[in-house]
Amino acid sequence: MADETPILDARDLEKTYTMGTQAVHALRGVSLTVQRGEFVAVMGTSGSGKSTLMNILGCLDRPTKGSYHLVGREVSRLDRDELADIRNQVLGFVFQSFNLLARTSALENVELPMIYAGVGGRERRRRATRALEQVGLGDRLDHTPNQLSGGQMQRVAIARAIVTEPKLILADEPTGNLDSKTSLEIIALFQDLRATGITIVLVTHEPDIAGFTDRVILMRDGKVQYDRPQTPVDARAAADAYAEVPA
Amino acid sequence: MNIFATFRIAVLALLRNKMRSFLTVLGIIIGVGAVIAMVAIGEGAKAEVQSAFDKMGTNMLVVRSGSSQQGGVRGGAGSQPTITWDDVDAIASEAPGVARVAPSIRQSVQLLGDGQNWTTSAEGTVPDYFTIRAWTLKSGAFFSEADVSGKTKVIVLGATVADSLFGPGADPVGAVVRVNNVPFEVVGLLARKGQSAMGQDADDVALMPISTFAAKIQGGLKKYMQGTVYVGANSPADTKLAQSSIDELLRRRHGIREGQDSDVTVNNLAEAASARAEGTETMTRLLAGIALVSLLVGGIGIMNIMLVSVTERTREIGLRMAIGAKPSDIRIQFVIEAVTLSTIGGAFGVALGVGAAEYLRSSLGWATVVQPEIVAISLGFSAVVGVGFGLYPAHKASGLDPITALRFE
Incomplete structure (x- = not known):
C-alpha cells in the first residue's frame, strides 16, 4: 500500500478511574498499532481493560496518559464536539445489543449518522439503501427492528456503521446476542468488509470468533499480554459447513 | 446538522x-x-x-341644577332651578374643552297617533343633542337649527313610542302625532338603542325643538332652564377639563366662593364609564x-x-x-x-x-x-x-x- 501511516497508533495509554477513595488502574501502559485493512480481535476477561481500551480507541473516552493517533491525527486531547466529529467521520460502531432505534425503519436507522454529518435527504436515502444492499438487506428497507431477526438487526447496525465509509469499524461483542450460525454469518460479513479495505477491531471473549481474524490481542490486568498475527479461518466456509449439519 | x-x-x-x-x-x-x-x-x-355607555352618549357630561335648601332640608339635585339660559350659552362659548351643548327640558305628555295613545315624557332640545347622546336615525331626519329658531311643530320619535302609536315596525315619518292635542309632524324615527346602562328603555322618547316645547307644551319660556344640560367634550381626554371648567364658570357666574357647595352638579359620564x-x-x-x-x-x-x-x-x-x-x-x-x-x-x-x-x-x-x-x-x-x-x-x-x-x- 502507498500509505504506510498506521490507521491507529496508541502509545503508553494509561487510564485511571477514581472509585470513591480508591484509584482503579484500568489501563497500565498499552501500546498498539493497527495497519490499514487489518482485522484485529481484542480478547480478555472482564476487568482486563479491554472495554476501557475500546472506549478510548472509539473516541468515547480520553486516556489519562499517553498518546493516540487516529489516521495520523492526535485525538487524545480533543474536546467533546471534536470527538463527536471524529466518531462520525472516521469510525463506525457495532454493538452487542445492536442499539437500533425502535419503531424506526431499517433505512432510517442507517440514515442516522448521515443526519449528523449534514448529508442531504436524497443522498442519505441513496447511500443508506446501498449500505443495506451490501449487508444483504436490500429487501428489508422498510422493516422496523421488531420485524427483524437478531442477525438481521445486527446487519442493519453494520450497514449503519459502514454507511459513512469509515476508516475503522469498532465492534464490541457483535456476536454476543446471536446464535452460532448467525454469528458465523455476521463474522463472514466482517471478513467481506475487510476484503474491501476497511480496518476492523473486534472485542470478543469467544476464542472461536477470534479465530476468524488476522491478529489476536489478549488483554490482562490493563496490559497487553500477547499480540500475535494468525491465519484466519474462512467464516463463509464455516457457515456453509454449519448449514449442512442437521438441526 | x-x-x-x-x-x-x-x-x-x-x-x-x-x-x-x-x-x-x-x-x-x-x-x-x-x-x-x-x-x-x-x-x-x-x-x-x-x-x-357609548349608547348613552360619547364624551358626555351632564349638568344639573343644584339642590334647594329650606330650613336645613336639602331637596336633591335639580330641585332648585339655578341654571339660566345665559348660563347655557356661556358654557357653549366660554368653557374650554366643550364641543357642544344641548339643554333639554322634559315633561310628561300624552301622544295620539293612528288611533293609539301613549304617555311618555316629551323632550325639548336642540340638534346637537342627537350628536352628544349618540342617536342615529332609522328613517327621516333630525330636526334642524331652523326648526328651533322657527318653533316648527316637528317631532322625532324613539322606536318604542313609534311602535306603540303606529304598530311594530311601521315607519311613522310624515304622519301627524298630537302632543297634548297639538299636532306635530313626525320627521324622524330613531334607531333602536335598547336598554340604557341604567336599565331603562332608552327608546321611549319623543324629541322636539326646545323653542316649540317651551311655547306649546310648557306654556312659555321660563327664566331658569328647568332641566338638564348635556355637554359634549372635545374628546374623551377633554371630559375632565370640561367638567372642571364648567364647574368653575358656573361658580363664577353664580357668585359661589371656593369651598362652598356649588348650586349645580356636573357629572362626567365618560369617567364613570372608564x-x-x-x-x-x-x-x-x-x-x-x-x-x-x-x-x-x-x-x-x-x-x-x-x-x-x-x-x-x-x-x-x-x-x-x-x-x-x-x-x-x-x-x-x-x-x-x-x-x-x-x-x-x-x-x-x-x-x-x-x-x-x-x-x-x-x-x-x-x-x-x-x-x-x-x-x-x-x-x-x-x-x-x-x-x-x-x-x-x-x-x-x-x-x-x-x-x-x-x-x-
Whole structure:
C-alpha cells in the first residue's frame, strides 16, 4: 500500500478511574498499532481493560496518559464536539445489543449518522439503501427492528456503521446476542468488509470468533499480554459447513 | 446538522409515543384554551359596559341644577332651578374643552297617533343633542337649527313610542302625532338603542325643538332652564377639563366662593364609564391569571414527560452520540421536541379557546370578544413554555456520557 501511516497508533495509554477513595488502574501502559485493512480481535476477561481500551480507541473516552493517533491525527486531547466529529467521520460502531432505534425503519436507522454529518435527504436515502444492499438487506428497507431477526438487526447496525465509509469499524461483542450460525454469518460479513479495505477491531471473549481474524490481542490486568498475527479461518466456509449439519 | 432534519427526528420521536405525546399536549391545550376563553369573556364584559355607555352618549357630561335648601332640608339635585339660559350659552362659548351643548327640558305628555295613545315624557332640545347622546336615525331626519329658531311643530320619535302609536315596525315619518292635542309632524324615527346602562328603555322618547316645547307644551319660556344640560367634550381626554371648567364658570357666574357647595352638579359620564371598564379589566386580568397558572402547569407536564423521556431514551442518546451527535445536537433535539409539543398544544388550544368563546356567545348569549393579540400572545407564550421547560431535560440529555448512556439498562 502507498500509505504506510498506521490507521491507529496508541502509545503508553494509561487510564485511571477514581472509585470513591480508591484509584482503579484500568489501563497500565498499552501500546498498539493497527495497519490499514487489518482485522484485529481484542480478547480478555472482564476487568482486563479491554472495554476501557475500546472506549478510548472509539473516541468515547480520553486516556489519562499517553498518546493516540487516529489516521495520523492526535485525538487524545480533543474536546467533546471534536470527538463527536471524529466518531462520525472516521469510525463506525457495532454493538452487542445492536442499539437500533425502535419503531424506526431499517433505512432510517442507517440514515442516522448521515443526519449528523449534514448529508442531504436524497443522498442519505441513496447511500443508506446501498449500505443495506451490501449487508444483504436490500429487501428489508422498510422493516422496523421488531420485524427483524437478531442477525438481521445486527446487519442493519453494520450497514449503519459502514454507511459513512469509515476508516475503522469498532465492534464490541457483535456476536454476543446471536446464535452460532448467525454469528458465523455476521463474522463472514466482517471478513467481506475487510476484503474491501476497511480496518476492523473486534472485542470478543469467544476464542472461536477470534479465530476468524488476522491478529489476536489478549488483554490482562490493563496490559497487553500477547499480540500475535494468525491465519484466519474462512467464516463463509464455516457457515456453509454449519448449514449442512442437521438441526 | 440542519434544522429540518432535527425537526424530523423530534417529530418521529414524538410519534413513537403517540398517547403520551397527546396527554402532554393536552395540558397545554387546556392552558392556552383557558387563557383565550377567559380573556374573551373578560373582554366581552368590558366591551358590553363600554357600548352601554357609548349608547348613552360619547364624551358626555351632564349638568344639573343644584339642590334647594329650606330650613336645613336639602331637596336633591335639580330641585332648585339655578341654571339660566345665559348660563347655557356661556358654557357653549366660554368653557374650554366643550364641543357642544344641548339643554333639554322634559315633561310628561300624552301622544295620539293612528288611533293609539301613549304617555311618555316629551323632550325639548336642540340638534346637537342627537350628536352628544349618540342617536342615529332609522328613517327621516333630525330636526334642524331652523326648526328651533322657527318653533316648527316637528317631532322625532324613539322606536318604542313609534311602535306603540303606529304598530311594530311601521315607519311613522310624515304622519301627524298630537302632543297634548297639538299636532306635530313626525320627521324622524330613531334607531333602536335598547336598554340604557341604567336599565331603562332608552327608546321611549319623543324629541322636539326646545323653542316649540317651551311655547306649546310648557306654556312659555321660563327664566331658569328647568332641566338638564348635556355637554359634549372635545374628546374623551377633554371630559375632565370640561367638567372642571364648567364647574368653575358656573361658580363664577353664580357668585359661589371656593369651598362652598356649588348650586349645580356636573357629572362626567365618560369617567364613570372608564371606571366601570376598569372594573371589568381587573376581572379579565384575574381570569387570565388563573388560566395562565393552568398553562404553567401544562408546561411542567411537558418538563415531566421530557425528563421521563430522557431517562427512557438514555441508550438512544448514547447511540446518537457514538455515531456523531454533538452535545448541542442532542440538546436541540430535545428542545425542539418540547417546543413542538407546546406549539401543537398551543395551536389546538387556540382552536379550543376560540371555539369555547364562540359557543358561549352563540349558545349562552355571553358577550365574548376574541382579540387577535391574545391569540398571538398565548401561542407565543406556549412556545416559550416549551423552550423554558424543555431546556432543563435537554441540558440533562446533552450532558450524558456516551459510554454510560450506551450501557444504561
